[in-house]
Amino acid sequence: MSAAQCETKDAFGQSPDRLARKIAYYIFMNRVVEAILVSLIAACFMVTTIIDGILGTRVERRFIDSLRSISRDKLSRLRRAQIRYIFRCQYGLSKIKIRLAGGSYWLSIPCVVEGRKDGRPVKYMAKIINDQSAVKHRYMTMLRNLGIIAGGVEFWFEQYDSARDMASFERHCLDRLREKGVNSPAVMGMHSLNEEDYMLVTEFIEGKTLSDVTLGTAEISDVLATLKKMHDSKVIHGDIKLDNFLYSGGKVYLIDCLKIGHTTLPVAQAFDLICALCSLCEKAPxxxxxxxxxxxxxxxxxTYAGTMLDVAVSKVDIDLPPEKARELRQELGNPV
Incomplete structure (x- = not known):
């Protein structure tokens, strides 16, 4: 593609449903609508939790999975065209192929971009973050903070102002993790696809998420060592779960982050730790x-992390069986 062809992206910057998306965005960001929907979703969580407690069913997990399925964004033809355009112009790729990455994504669209550069094959990871991502994160944050208030924990999750803010924060988080010696993918760039959509490009790490790996003592120890290194460097992740760890070449890599507002660092560190313990116990004794x-x-x-166990197990992306939660509670010296 010539330089002249790469000077403008107007052909791909306008989406046919842009007006509808804008209207939906403003409706869902309305305070009254937010309050009604959050109340309804919270009530559904309470009912499904009660049903599971009485009948020993998995209704709450099915409800969570249905929410993810309904709200999961799509990799449309327009977005594919935008991705190809950026990678041709900014990264010099040809023969570009795009596929969705694995994992339980629903707050963004992670893609693997393959192509050729200077005659050799290359791969990148591209994460699309748009206005819908910001709206979904806003609702998820309000629900999480309700759980935190109920648990009496002294911290909260912070909301993002926009998709740009969301992408910028993740870029900053990944840069800081690498700066502190934590294995994480290198950020190659952040690009605007239009005024609502952004794409964060990182190096591609060939591997699997820990949710798809059989966890042995080496993998578990690597996760805990990574967390300890972060905390010693005063770095907080905010969204520890198996899908946010990649296993590649015998190493564990940490990806993704969430904003946490906190008054004291130990509180946020303890939340990271209890989420790590719960996540690891999903697949290991x-x-x-x-x-x-x-x-x-x-x-x-x-022991301090154990005081946040109820908050951690209420996270939609932690699926710790009740019997393991009780065992973990005893191990942490925090019996009911």
Missing amino acids: VDTVMGLARRHFTEDEL
């Missing part, structure tokens, strides 16, 4: 996880 955790964290740190 509780005593194995706790035995390795005690090699990296003090008993005081683990």
Whole structure:
């Protein structure tokens, strides 16, 4: 593609449904609409939790999965064209192929972009973050903060002002993780697809998310060591879960972050730790996880993290069986 052809993206910057998206955006960002929908969703969570507690069913998990399915964004033809355009112009790629990445995405659209550059094959990871991402994150944040208030924890999740703010924060978070020596993908750039949509481009790491890997002691220890290194460097992640760890070449890589507002650093660190413990216990025995955790964290740190167990298990992306939650609670010295 010539330089002249790369000077403008107007052909791809206008979406046919742009007006409809704008109207929907302003409706869902209305305070009254927010209050009504959050109340309804919170009520559904309460009802499904009660049903599961009485009947031992998985109604709440099915409800969560349905919310994700309904709200999951699509990789449309327009977005494919925009991605190809950026990678031709900014990264010099030819013969471009685009496919959705794995994982339980619903707040963004992660894509693997393959092509050729200087005669050799290359791959990048491209994450599309748009106004719908910001709206969904806003509602998720309000629901999470309701759970935090109920749990009496002294921190909260912060909302993003826009899709640009969301993409910029993730870029900053990944840069800071690498700066502190934590394995994470290098950021290659951030690009505006139009005034509402942004694309964060990072190096592609060939591997699997930990949710798709059999967890042994080495993998569990690597996760806990990574978390300890972050906390020693005063870095907070905010969204620890198995899908936010990649396993590649015998190493664990950390991706994605969420904003946390907090009055004291130990509170946010404890929340990261309890989410890590819950996530690891989903796929490994509780005593194995706790035995390795005690090699990296003090008993005081683990006990403090245990006070946030109820908040952690209420996260929609943590699926810890009730029997394991009870076992973990006992291990953490925080019985009911």
